[in-house]
Amino acid sequence: MALLEVKDLTCSYPNRSRVLDRITLAIQEGPFISILGPNGAGKSTLLKILGGILRPDEGTVEIEGIRIQWNRDVSFLLSYVPQSLHIPMEMRVIDFVLLGRPHALHLSGRVRALDVEKAFYALEQVGCGRLWKENVIELSGGEQQKILIAKALAQETKVLLIDEPVTHLDLRNQIEVLTLLRTLAKEKDRRVIAVMHDVNQAREFTDYAVFLRGGKICAAGASQEVISKETVQTVFGIKVEERMGIFVSN
Amino acid sequence: MIEEFYRIERRKEWGAFLLALLCVGGAFLYLSVGVVPVGLRDTIRILLGFREGVDPSHLLAIEGIRLPRLLASLLVGAGLALSGTAYQSLFQNRLADPFVTGVSAGAVLGCTVAILLGFPSSFLGLGGITLFAFLGALGTSVLVFLLLGVLKRASSATILLIGISLNFFLSAVVSLLLFLHRNRIEAIVLWTMGSVASATREKVFFALPMFLLGAVGVFVSSRALDYLVLGEDIAQVHGIRVKRVRFHIIFFASLLTSVCVSLSGVVGFVGLVTPNMARILTGTRHRSLLVYSSLLGSLFFLGSDLLAKTLLSPSEIPVGVVTSLLGVPVFAGLVWRSSRRIY
Numbered sequence: 369m370a371l372l373e374v375k376d377l378t379c380s381y382p383n384r385s386r387v388l389d390r391i392t393l394a395i396q397e398g399p400f401i402s403i404l405g406p407n408g409a410g411k412s413t414l415l416k417i418l419g420g421i422l423r424p425d426e427g428t429v430e431i432e433g434i435r436i437q438w439n440r441d442v443s444f445l446l447s448y449v450p451q452s453l454h455i456p457m458e459m460r461v462i463d464f465v466l467l468g469r470p471h472a473l474h475l476s477g478r479v480r481a482l483d484v485e486k487a488f489y490a491l492e493q494v495g496c497g498r499l500w501k502e503n504v505i506e507l508s509g510g511e512q513q514k515i516l517i518a519k520a521l522a523q524e525t526k527v528l529l530i531d532e533p534v535t536h537l538d539l540r541n542q543i544e545v546l547t548l549l550r551t552l553a554k555e556k557d558r559r560v561i562a563v564m565h566d567v568n569q570a571r572e573f574t575d576y577a578v579f580l581r582g583g584k585i586c587a588a589g590a591s592q593e594v595i596s597k598e599t600v601q602t603v604f605g606i607k608v609e610e611r612m613g614i615f616v617s618n
Numbered sequence: 619m620i621e622e623f624y625r626i627e628r629r630k631e632w633g634a635f636l637l638a639l640l641c642v643g644g645a646f647l648y649l650s651v652g653v654v655p656v657g658l659r660d661t662i663r664i665l666l667g668f669r670e671g672v673d674p675s676h677l678l679a680i681e682g683i684r685l686p687r688l689l690a691s692l693l694v695g696a697g698l699a700l701s702g703t704a705y706q707s708l709f710q711n712r713l714a715d716p717f718v719t720g721v722s723a724g725a726v727l728g729c730t731v732a733i734l735l736g737f738p739s740s741f742l743g744l745g746g747i748t749l750f751a752f753l754g755a756l757g758t759s760v761l762v763f764l765l766l767g768v769l770k771r772a773s774s775a776t777i778l779l780i781g782i783s784l785n786f787f788l789s790a791v792v793s794l795l796l797f798l799h800r801n802r803i804e805a806i807v808l809w810t811m812g813s814v815a816s817a818t819r820e821k822v823f824f825a826l827p828m829f830l831l832g833a834v835g836v837f838v839s840s841r842a843l844d845y846l847v848l849g850e851d852i853a854q855v856h857g858i859r860v861k862r863v864r865f866h867i868i869f870f871a872s873l874l875t876s877v878c879v880s881l882s883g884v885v886g887f888v889g890l891v892t893p894n895m896a897r898i899l900t901g902t903r904h905r906s907l908l909v910y911s912s913l914l915g916s917l918f919f920l921g922s923d924l925l926a927k928t929l930l931s932p933s934e935i936p937v938g939v940v941t942s943l944l945g946v947p948v949f950a951g952l953v954w955r956s957s958r959r960i961y
Contacts, residue, residue, distance in 0.1 A: 416851065419851075419854075419855050420854070420855065421850075421851050421854045421855060439854065439859060440857065441856065441857020442855060442857070443855055443856045443857060446855070447855070448851060448852060448855040450849065450851050450852065453848075454710070454849065455710075455847060455848065455902075456710055456711060456712060457706070457707075457712055457847065457897055457902045458897045458898055458901055458902060459847070459901055459902040460901050462623060463901050463902065463903050464848075466903075467844060467845065467848065467856075470856060470857075473841070473905060477905040477906060477909075478627070479627065484620060484623060484624075485620065488619060488620055488623075497619065500619060500623070501622075
């Protein structure tokens with residue numbers, strides 16, 4: 369059974385050419401997968417289709433053998449972490465993480481003990497246990513990203529879809545978040561699919577990489593092999609050089 | 619940590635209980651205070667149905683005038699607060715409320731049209747007026763939502779601008795209608811002032827079932843509201859049928875707004891201030907937030923109307939004036955408190 373199987377996926381927004389053009393992909397291996405490509409390549413669109421958020425024009429998606437259908441509850445199978453969080457109201461961190469537990473509330477409105485424990489455990493896992501009483505809006509970018517992941521962990525799904533997890537973070541937080549994701553994939557038996565920008569980080573942290581360009585798949589394969597000088601040059605249309613295992617512009 | 623979590627949860631439950639007690643206390647105060655003061659003992663006796671030996675003027679004051687007005691105040695306060703909470707979470711913006719978004723003005727337009735079409739203020743006529751108010755409110759909310767959809771981003775400024783323009787536009791239409799039907803002006807002006815002084819038993823009986831329907835409708839969507847606050851994408855992953863739920867919430871929030879407007883006219887700031895106070899007290903988990911909001915809304919409206927009828931006694935100030943006078947400083951305080959990042 370493939371971890372991810374995508375067949376003939378086509379998607380277009382009104383008044384725009386195709387964002388995704390008949391994508392077919394089957395990924396067997398790699399618990400940590402990155403989707404790479406230039407801006408507007410269709411990365412986030414692909415991620416949203418995988419999460420059942422966007423309806424494709426055509427094509428099918430299967431994750432862990434389960435067909436993803438648009439507008440259905442898929443919270444048992446996958447959790448989706450958006451690029452950034454915007455909650456313009458008072459919400460405690462723990463209440464936010466509890467939303468990852470779909471049936472946390474009794475009919476009486478009280479929170480179930482098991483769900484409280486799991487939510488606190490998820491917060492501990494991302495190293496933010498002490499923040500549980502804080503207001504989500506008052507956290508720093510790195511902390512927000514971590515509690516987003518905590519909510520996804522509390523959901524206890526096998527698959528984690530993450531849209532640009534480190535884009536707005538400083539270097540220390542980037543490393544912390546990516547290490548956390550890798551640990552989850554390697555040790556906690558999760559499957560992480562992340563849209564990423566930095567090819568160097570993708571090569572260092574992820575197991576499998578998919579390159580998109582203009583709505584089509586350019587390359588896909590084990591990160592160490594597929595993230596090469598040639599692929600990066602073709603996909604991004606720039607000249608790069610590899611120095612000490614890191615791509616730098618030429 | 620977990621112990622403290624539960625301690626806070628218990629405290630919130632007691633908080634709701636305390637608010638309910640305050641409402642009951644406020645209700646007794648409301649019944650006894652007025653041009654004809656009635657003692658607490660007589661008030662309780664009348665409420666329990668022991669009429670012997672009670673001053674007939676007291677009986678009239680309480681049963682005929684104050685009780686319907688009390689019920690109307692409680693309903694309108696809770697209704698505005700509930701719909702305000704729902705709009706705020708739906709628009710992901712804590713400035714949204716029926717007054718600011720122009721939904722109340724839409725309801726007033728509906729009332730005006732109904733009165734001009736000749737629906738009387740009798741029991742059946744009220745049905746027509748409320749129905750038109752509902753259509754006006756629903757139409758306006760859908761319009762606000764469509765405009766926000768066209769503009770793509772629901773920032774505070776956008777919502778305020780849309781709301782202000784709609785408010786001006788709809789008020790202008792009402793003024794035009796008033797101008798064209800100068801002979802009927804008095805019946806309509808009442809609705810634009812905001813007052814529960816004219817509440818009668820019939821009006822309250824008529825409004826009650828629709829209020830309950832709207833309140834249940836909003837309470838049923840509390841789980842969906844929890845997720846909608848996080849944005850459409852996350853809501854959808856959790857199986858919330860965003861489009862359907864959104865219409866459901868707009869429908870019932872509009873129903874609540876129109877019930878309130880047909881009972882009391884346009885009363886500002888209740889739906890804006892009380893949900894924000896409730897959010898500070900209990901956070902954004904809608905099961906408890908909606909309870910807190912409705913209790914605070916009732917309390918706020920009750921207090922305002924008590925001031926409205928006693929401050930310049932024997933004459934009365936429209937309650938809308940009092941809620942604005944009280945609401946603006948409270949709101950300014952809220953803005954100041956959370957000016958760091960929330961707006």
